[in-house]
Amino acid sequence: MMKKYFQTAFLLLLIxxxxxxxxxxxxxxxxxxxxxxxxxxxxxxxxLLGSDFVTVRSKVPVIxxxxxxxxxxVLFGTDLKNVxxxxxxxxxxxxxxKIIGKVDLSDLANPKVYTVISGNRKIRxxxxxxxxxx
Amino acid sequence: MMKSILNSGKISVLLAILLILxxxxxxxxxxxxxxxxxxxxxDGIKRTLGPNIVGLPxxxxxxxxxxxxxxxxxxxxxxxxxxxxxxxxxxxRSFYTSASGQDVPVLVGSPSVKDGNATKVTFxxxxxAATLRYFxxxxxxxxxKTVSFTFSATSSDGxxxxxxxxxxxxxxxxxxxxxxxxxxxNAYISIEDMAVYTAATAAPxxxxxxxxxxxxxxxxxxxxxxxxxxxxxxxxxxxxxxxxVNRKSKLRKVFNLQDxxxxxxxxxxxxxxxxxxxxxxxxxxxxxxxxxxxxxxxxETQDKKYRAYIYLNSVNANGSAVISILRYTL
Numbered sequence: 298m299m300k301k302y303f304q305t306a307f308l309l310l311l312i313x314x315x316x317x318x319x320x321x322x323x324x325x326x327x328x329x330x331x332x333x334x335x336x337x338x339x340x341x342x343x344x345l346l347g348s349d350f351v352t353v354r355s356k357v358p359v360i361x362x363x364x365x366x367x368x369x370x371v372l373f374g375t376d377l378k379n380v381x382x383x384x385x386x387x388x389x390x391x392x393x394x395k396i397i398g399k400v401d402l403s404d405l406a407n408p409k410v411y412t413v414i415s416g417n418r419k420i421r422x423x424x425x426x427x428x429x430x431x
Numbered sequence: 432m433m434k435s436i437l438n439s440g441k442i443s444v445l446l447a448i449l450l451i452l453x454x455x456x457x458x459x460x461x462x463x464x465x466x467x468x469x470x471x472x473x474d475g476i477k478r479t480l481g482p483n484i485v486g487l488p489x490x491x492x493x494x495x496x497x498x499x500x501x502x503x504x505x506x507x508x509x510x511x512x513x514x515x516x517x518x519x520x521x522x523x524r525s526f527y528t529s530a531s532g533q534d535v536p537v538l539v540g541s542p543s544v545k546d547g548n549a550t551k552v553t554f555x556x557x558x559x560a561a562t563l564r565y566f567x568x569x570x571x572x573x574x575x576k577t578v579s580f581t582f583s584a585t586s587s588d589g590x591x592x593x594x595x596x597x598x599x600x601x602x603x604x605x606x607x608x609x610x611x612x613x614x615x616x617n618a619y620i621s622i623e624d625m626a627v628y629t630a631a632t633a634a635p636x637x638x639x640x641x642x643x644x645x646x647x648x649x650x651x652x653x654x655x656x657x658x659x660x661x662x663x664x665x666x667x668x669x670x671x672x673x674x675x676v677n678r679k680s681k682l683r684k685v686f687n688l689q690d691x692x693x694x695x696x697x698x699x700x701x702x703x704x705x706x707x708x709x710x711x712x713x714x715x716x717x718x719x720x721x722x723x724x725x726x727x728x729x730x731e732t733q734d735k736k737y738r739a740y741i742y743l744n745s746v747n748a749n750g751s752a753v754i755s756i757l758r759y760t761l
Contacts, residue, residue: 348683372650372721374653374721379714379715431650
């Protein structure tokens with residue numbers, strides 16, 4: 298009889314442990330990234346690399362946080378079908394869509410839009426990536 | 432009651448077994464001095480890294496020794512499954528490394544004699560240990576096949592040993608190093624011929640010309656370039672193409688890929704058959720401008736017959752460059 302009590306108590310303890318282990322104290326978003334209190338939401342810097350991972354910019358990029366644009370001038374002959382954009386964002390921000398490899402930016406008439414999402418995940422700012430040739 | 436006694440009995444037996452096992456595992460075996468090698472013995476390694484390319488040597492080191500009291504070395508032999516090309520030899524000198532790090536040769540035999548697939552060195556000095564290098568120049572008939580090597584040695588006490596190395600796969604790639612190209616002169620490159628032509632000599636082989644080398648100072652970022660003859664004329668400023676030169680190759684610029692065979696520099700990077708098989712150049716442009724020394728370009732010819740990697744060994748601001756090509760036939 299006593300043994301049964303012990304078994305039940307042990308099982309309950311285990312269940313309790315499992316449940317508490319899964320409990321989340323820290324808020325994370327769908328990507329497993331920390332959600333913070335920060336409200337900053339901006340592009341801080343921008344870089345564009347070619348297929349050889351060397352910059353294809355001819356000038357420093359112009360980032361307008363009011364108009365929400367990133368203007369880049371690229372070198373003559375840049376193959377914009379195979380480039381790697383790199384955004385530097387304010388602390389705790391993330392980018393949507395994610396850049397996971399090379400990107401085709403050759404459609405100059407229709408600039409691509411990248412959305413910056415703030416650290417608290419409540420503010421979203423869509424930046425236009427405007428590219429022109431040297 | 433009976434059951435619990437039985438159970439406790441089982442547990443005791445189990446504990447006893449565990450204890451014995453534990454004790455046995457702690458037992459130390461007496462160290463035995465290993466038996467010294469009593470006769471002729473040998474060992475071998477392949478020293479060359481990277482792909483085995485037709486026309487280039489593969490280097491091996493073969494070591495053989497026997498106790499001094501047993502006698503001396505008589506001969507060393509290597510037999511390749513496919514006979515090596517001209518230039519294949521077995522070193523007749525043994526090397527040691529000096530205090531300053533230099534490999535110093537010591538003559539131990541007569542120069543190697545090649546007989547069919549075999550290469551042999553006969554020792555001329557009284558020595559009981561030697562390490563000989565073997566340089567196997569990959570022949571054309573080995574392309575895409577595998578090659579194995581049997582190293583063997585004989586000693587004066589009648590002993591003989593052998594050592595197997597391989598099989599090694601021989602690459603399907605072709606290599607051509609240090610081709611000088613220059614603006615408006617030796618500017619027409621053929622991947623099929625792995626050669627460069629002038630405008631006059633390119634005309635008769637127009638269908639084989641895949642790239643044009645050019646150098647322009649304006650815009651400043653143009654500099655050294657490899658452009659398909661069929662590319663947009665904006666990338667061929669001032670170039671008057673010979674009649675019929677109009678192919679469109681796919682090109683992709685690369686940096687920091689100093690293939691060891693092409694660059695002959697300190698970098699331990701190798702381009703291999705697999706790279707050519709897997710690269711996808713379908714969306715690559717037909718030009719590569721702004722090239723510099725130690726940069727490279729992946730190329731796929733218009734007829735999709737060849738893929739190549741062109742490496743720029745050096746560039747010169749007067750409008751010339753030295754290139755090296757690795758080519759893979761699809």
